[in-house]
Amino acid sequence: MNSLLRLLPYARPYVWHFAGVIVLVLLYNGTSVLQPYLVKIAIDEDITGPHPSVHGLFVIAGLYLGVSLVGLVANYTQVQVLQYAGQSVIRKIRVALFTHIERQSMRFFDTNAVGRLVTNVSSDTETVSQFFTNFFLSMVRDGLSLVLIIAAMYRLDVRIATYSMVLLPILFGISLVFRRRLRERYQATRTRLSNIIAFLAENLAGMRIIQIFHQEQRQARAFGELNDAHRQASVREYRLSVMFNRTFELLGNVAVAAVVWVGGWAVLRHAIPFGTLYAFITYIRQFFQPINSITQQWNTLQSTIVAADRIGKVLAVEPDVRDPEDPVDLTARGPIRGEVAFEHVSFAYIPGRTVLHDVSFRVPAGSFVGFVGATGAGKSSLMSLLTRFYDPQEGQITIDGVDIRRLRLEDLHRVIGLVQQEVHLFTGTVADNIRLFREEISDEAVRAAARAVGADEVIERLPEGYQTRLFAKGANLSMGERQLIAFARIVALNPRVLILDEATANLDSKTEALVQRGLEAVAKNRTTLVIAHRLSTIRHADEIVVLDHGRIVETGTHEALLERGGLYAQLHRKSSVEAVG
Amino acid sequence: MDNPRQLLKRYFLRHRWSYALSILSIVASEIVMVQFPHLLGAFTDALQAGRVNGPALLRYTLWLAAVGIGYVALYGFGQMRNGTLGRKFEYELRRTLFLHWETLSTSYFRQRSVGDLLNHALNDVRSVRDALSGGLNILTNAVFLLASTLVMTFRTVSVRLTLVSMIPIVVVPFLVGWLGPRIRQATRQAQEALSDMADLTEESITAIRLIKATANEAVEQRRFTDRVDAIVRRQMGVFRRSALMQSLIPFMGSLAFVVALTYGGYLTITRQIPLGAFVAFTLYLAMLITPLQEMGFVFNYFQRASASLQRLEVLLTEMPDIHDERDAVALPPVRGEVRIRLNAFTYPDGTRPALHDVDIRVEAGKTLGIVGRTGSGKTTLVNLLPRIFDPPPGTVFIDGHDVRSVTLRSLRQAISYVPQDGFLFSTTIGENIGFSKEGATEAEILEAARLAAFDEVIETFPEGLDTVVGERGVTLSGGQRQRAAIARALLKDAPILILDDSLSAVDMNTEKTIIANLQRARRGRTTIVIAHRLSAVRHADHIVVLDRGTVVEAGTHEELIRRGGLYAEIYRLQETEQGVTA
Numbered sequence A: 001m002n003s004l005l006r007l008l009p010y011a012r013p014y015v016w017h018f019a020g021v022i023v024l025v026l027l028y029n030g031t032s033v034l035q036p037y038l039v040k041i042a043i044d045e046d047i048t049g050p051h052p053s054v055h056g057l058f059v060i061a062g063l064y065l066g067v068s069l070v071g072l073v074a075n076y077t078q079v080q081v082l083q084y085a086g087q088s089v090i091r092k093i094r095v096a097l098f099t100h101i102e103r104q105s106m107r108f109f110d111t112n113a114v115g116r117l118v119t120n121v122s123s124d125t126e127t128v129s130q131f132f133t134n135f136f137l138s139m140v141r142d143g144l145s146l147v148l149i150i151a152a153m154y155r156l157d158v159r160i161a162t163y164s165m166v167l168l169p170i171l172f173g174i175s176l177v178f179r180r181r182l183r184e185r186y187q188a189t190r191t192r193l194s195n196i197i198a199f200l201a202e203n204l205a206g207m208r209i210i211q212i213f214h215q216e217q218r219q220a221r222a223f224g225e226l227n228d229a230h231r232q233a234s235v236r237e238y239r240l241s242v243m244f245n246r247t248f249e250l251l252g253n254v255a256v257a258a259v260v261w262v263g264g265w266a267v268l269r270h271a272i273p274f275g276t277l278y279a280f281i282t283y284i285r286q287f288f289q290p291i292n293s294i295t296q297q298w299n300t301l302q303s304t305i306v307a308a309d310r311i312g313k314v315l316a317v318e319p320d321v322r323d324p325e326d327p328v329d330l331t332a333r334g335p336i337r338g339e340v341a342f343e344h345v346s347f348a349y350i351p352g353r354t355v356l357h358d359v360s361f362r363v364p365a366g367s368f369v370g371f372v373g374a375t376g377a378g379k380s381s382l383m384s385l386l387t388r389f390y391d392p393q394e395g396q397i398t399i400d401g402v403d404i405r406r407l408r409l410e411d412l413h414r415v416i417g418l419v420q421q422e423v424h425l426f427t428g429t430v431a432d433n434i435r436l437f438r439e440e441i442s443d444e445a446v447r448a449a450a451r452a453v454g455a456d457e458v459i460e461r462l463p464e465g466y467q468t469r470l471f472a473k474g475a476n477l478s479m480g481e482r483q484l485i486a487f488a489r490i491v492a493l494n495p496r497v498l499i500l501d502e503a504t505a506n507l508d509s510k511t512e513a514l515v516q517r518g519l520e521a522v523a524k525n526r527t528t529l530v531i532a533h534r535l536s537t538i539r540h541a542d543e544i545v546v547l548d549h550g551r552i553v554e555t556g557t558h559e560a561l562l563e564r565g566g567l568y569a570q571l572h573r574k575s576s577v578e579a580v581g
Numbered sequence B: 001m002d003n004p005r006q007l008l009k010r011y012f013l014r015h016r017w018s019y020a021l022s023i024l025s026i027v028a029s030e031i032v033m034v035q036f037p038h039l040l041g042a043f044t045d046a047l048q049a050g051r052v053n054g055p056a057l058l059r060y061t062l063w064l065a066a067v068g069i070g071y072v073a074l075y076g077f078g079q080m081r082n083g084t085l086g087r088k089f090e091y092e093l094r095r096t097l098f099l100h101w102e103t104l105s106t107s108y109f110r111q112r113s114v115g116d117l118l119n120h121a122l123n124d125v126r127s128v129r130d131a132l133s134g135g136l137n138i139l140t141n142a143v144f145l146l147a148s149t150l151v152m153t154f155r156t157v158s159v160r161l162t163l164v165s166m167i168p169i170v171v172v173p174f175l176v177g178w179l180g181p182r183i184r185q186a187t188r189q190a191q192e193a194l195s196d197m198a199d200l201t202e203e204s205i206t207a208i209r210l211i212k213a214t215a216n217e218a219v220e221q222r223r224f225t226d227r228v229d230a231i232v233r234r235q236m237g238v239f240r241r242s243a244l245m246q247s248l249i250p251f252m253g254s255l256a257f258v259v260a261l262t263y264g265g266y267l268t269i270t271r272q273i274p275l276g277a278f279v280a281f282t283l284y285l286a287m288l289i290t291p292l293q294e295m296g297f298v299f300n301y302f303q304r305a306s307a308s309l310q311r312l313e314v315l316l317t318e319m320p321d322i323h324d325e326r327d328a329v330a331l332p333p334v335r336g337e338v339r340i341r342l343n344a345f346t347y348p349d350g351t352r353p354a355l356h357d358v359d360i361r362v363e364a365g366k367t368l369g370i371v372g373r374t375g376s377g378k379t380t381l382v383n384l385l386p387r388i389f390d391p392p393p394g395t396v397f398i399d400g401h402d403v404r405s406v407t408l409r410s411l412r413q414a415i416s417y418v419p420q421d422g423f424l425f426s427t428t429i430g431e432n433i434g435f436s437k438e439g440a441t442e443a444e445i446l447e448a449a450r451l452a453a454f455d456e457v458i459e460t461f462p463e464g465l466d467t468v469v470g471e472r473g474v475t476l477s478g479g480q481r482q483r484a485a486i487a488r489a490l491l492k493d494a495p496i497l498i499l500d501d502s503l504s505a506v507d508m509n510t511e512k513t514i515i516a517n518l519q520r521a522r523r524g525r526t527t528i529v530i531a532h533r534l535s536a537v538r539h540a541d542h543i544v545v546l547d548r549g550t551v552v553e554a555g556t557h558e559e560l561i562r563r564g565g566l567y568a569e570i571y572r573l574q575e576t577e578q579g580v581t582a
Helices: A002-006 A008-047 A054-103 A106-111 A114-156 A158-164 A167-205 A207-212 A216-268 A274-286 A288-316 A379-386 A409-415 A430-435 A443-453 A456-460 A479-493 A509-523 A558-564 A567-580 B004-014 B016-033 B035-048 B054-103 B106-110 B114-156 B159-206 B208-213 B217-269 B275-316 B378-383 B408-413 B429-436 B442-451 B455-460 B478-492 B508-521 B557-563 B566-581
Strands: A340-348 A354-363 A368-372 A394-399 A416-419 A497-501 A527-531 A543-548 A551-556 B338-345 B355-362 B367-372 B396-398 B415-418 B496-500 B526-530 B542-547 B550-555
Touching (some): A002 A288, A008 A114, A008 B275, A054 A114, A054 A288, A054 B159, A054 B208, A054 B217, A106 B208, A114 A158, A114 A274, A114 A288, A158 A216, A158 A274, A167 A216, A167 A288, A167 B054, A167 B114, A207 B054, A207 B106, A216 A274, A216 B035, A216 B054, A274 A288, A340 A379, A354 A379, A354 A394, A354 A551, A368 A379, A379 A497, A379 A527, A409 A416, A409 B208, A416 B208, A430 A479, A443 A456, A443 A509, A497 A509, A543 A558, A543 A567, A551 A558, B004 B016, B004 B275, B016 B035, B016 B054, B035 B054, B035 B114, B054 B275, B114 B275, B159 B208, B159 B217, B159 B275, B208 B217, B217 B275, B355 B378, B355 B550, B367 B378, B378 B496, B415 B478, B429 B442, B429 B478, B442 B508, B478 B496, B542 B557, B550 B557, B550 B566, B557 B566
Parallel strands (some): A368 A543, A497 A527, B367 B526, B367 B542, B415 B496
Antiparallel strands (some): A340 A354, A340 A394, A543 A551, B542 B550
16 A cells, blocks of 8 residues: 555646546536436426426426536546546656666666566556546545435435435445455456466467377367366356346345335325435435445555555665766866776675676777686676676776766766677667667768678668668577677767677678678777687787686787687687687 | 357257247346336326325335346346356367367468467457357347337337437447447557557667666657657547547437426326326336447447457368378388388478488388488478378388378377477476376386486476476476477387487487487387487488488498598588587
């Protein structure tokens, strides 16, 4: 419940909308209650009264029509206003949630599955939106209906009204019990249906196996069991819902009979006029709808609370990598040179399991440095620290002599560029994928960037050139083409420092040459740090840093390291054999 | 296979008495229900005339209660039966669908996405069921309620009053029929906008490192906000339409009421009808609006169900393209001699032959090795044997019998197969291995696992054979999956065993163990091994080398090495590679 309340501030800007909804609901409910009352007046005064009057009847009818029209407009407007407000609140929550998630450090994404976060953003918010629309509306509209009906009943006749109140607890009780069990059965049916889906998905995919091992009958039997279980659950759910609806209807009919009994006596004793009895019969029927609806919202409220809890948990996480209180402005001190230094850096993803031990090195501005080592030697961790995906436990990392923790994250990331092993594509055009949807990068700049890395030719060959739509999942580009796009991205963004995690995938020799040329184009005029998987990439590096188990074991140029005959020389021997295979 | 329309017809016929009973009970319930306003009207008149005393009041009350209970009981009974029957049909339709799918061949599944097929099995079946249970209830209810209400008002109130007052509400079913599909369309668009947003979220979070490293958070936020705004717009589109329907329907009711009040009141004042008739009529009017509204819904229900039936019909009338020939005979006990004499084989959906000029002979009990580059036709070739794809008649023989002339069941009984991907079901490891032989004992399963060098893997799982594989269980590595699939194939113990590149993901040592086990366990029975690594086939009695769909070399390992062709070249390349990895 608290988590739901914490979401209320998002509704604050729309407080007047919600107030307007209350007014409109009042108006609409007023018209509904007024209608039977008008008929009562018509019956008691114009039709059966001492002076029957056709004129009076017409006036009442005219009023009735007017009231109905007001009701129509009020109802339509109410739905629009409420839904607009509700949707806007959810829009705000969604944007806030998404922004919040994107602000988190990598630690957050290490521990939270993508699928769960997507659920938080899309379906949990959808569930919460019901709180601001259906639930709110039901409380206002149905609550109000109940109050108005009860008030009208008491105004007409206190005694009969009091008798009628017996119904209230009975209806609520029955409804709540039924609703709870209905929900259980609904969920049982859902679970069994998803079993069917899972079974079908798998068996359709593996139909070949079933047929080769001629197990059709066995699988048909297994499917039959799931199918039957679903049918039973579905029938049970359906029966209960029929029971529920009919029980409610039964009570309604019996209640009318009871009113006739009680009210009839009153009319006989001339305690009330007949019109009052008529109105009572109408009111007692109107009693049921709001109660039914309120209990339905009880279910909504429960699932809303669960969803709000999940959203609240995400929103409560504070990013552990944050902007400093008083950031240093790098550009204020003249052009950025791009000198990178690690000073006694130690780091562990999980406390106690250190992956980098007291690492120090310096990369002069504009140079090309390669990092090599076995898998798990700590190459990627080094780069994750430089981009501040994580902060080190000890030591500091500087750019042009400034500790990167004293820079705003945005400024840091404008200085540093990253090309990952795996190239992520976004649903959108090739051009958008190069400019990463940034409006300030013109089509011209995009083309220039593509030309610079040699991606131009490849892109022009695509069906619609730069306007060809790409899809994140449906990989309609080859691995090499993806690499070139990633290079073009970097040139378009133009950072001073570039981190390149070389792709391991095997490319054919022609693409390989293209990619190699692209890489050289990208590295030009930048400080470049390369995590190399093929030693040929860094043969000409200004310096090579060799890592082993989180420590720097050797540094030097290719020739110097070979001469030394250490780990690098060993790796080199192995890789040249591999290249033949 | 069965046409779903005939299926539906037969179902109706088979359950005709059940349906007659439930429809009858719904009709009876309507006849009872329309007595309610009539009773109230009579009561009103009696009251006015001063003819009501204590016992009479009690009688009226009891009658009202009896009518109320009777209606609910009768309607509830009919509704429940129809709902249950509809769900039974849903069950049978899904069953038919699955049995039908089981008869279709791999080329059918190759051309369709599982998602599409699932959609048929879920949504199309459900929309037929909805029309059959809910739709039928509402239709019966609406038609008879309408009919009996009209009869009652004509008889007891006034034909003219009824007809005049009904004018506004006759519009209602058309209104629903017109707006309903538009609301559905708008809802679908809103759903699409919602899934667009979910897709973007997933895309963005997956690429979070890139986004952070390029300081692109603000741009992503803008893109996200665009998607969210689209949702708001689309949702409002839905609500504009649905609010129109929700407010117009009760308004039409009110309009009818105004007419009734004016005209009916006038008739009452001028004493052309009694007050009771007027009261009863206003109640009848209220009863009319719901069935009229529901007629519109029912119309939409049936429209959707009919489209679904059509789609299901297309699905169910698909003929299996691989089936027993008319004069197919069961394969007699198999020795295991395989003969392939193929001019050309082209996939049903292909244009160029995938295989041509293949002539292979494997003597019973021998081992055949097949090697070749990716795409050279190795898998296609072995798929012809168990007729996963149908070879042309007279090209593939087992013990001299054309595979096209024997029954599928007997053919497949004689062959065991390990697929390339090591496809497993998401059940326990034990059930996966035991899949090939119903009622296999645990000892047999463990023995098969041992032969596939999979027993030591099983031992590392705390739950052993009961460990669940896949989505909600332990994720197996590629090599482990292959070994499980090999164990599954070995458990079947068929005269012919095919391994389709099923050792590609296991390490060298395990491969050695498995090959040695196979040589021992399969002695005297035919084995066909497709392999990428030559170490897996070098001990075969006969090796064929495929290239671009045809056999380019054949012989024993030594012969092929001596020959110095493609095989020898691959061998040289792999030897140096192994020198590094070993």
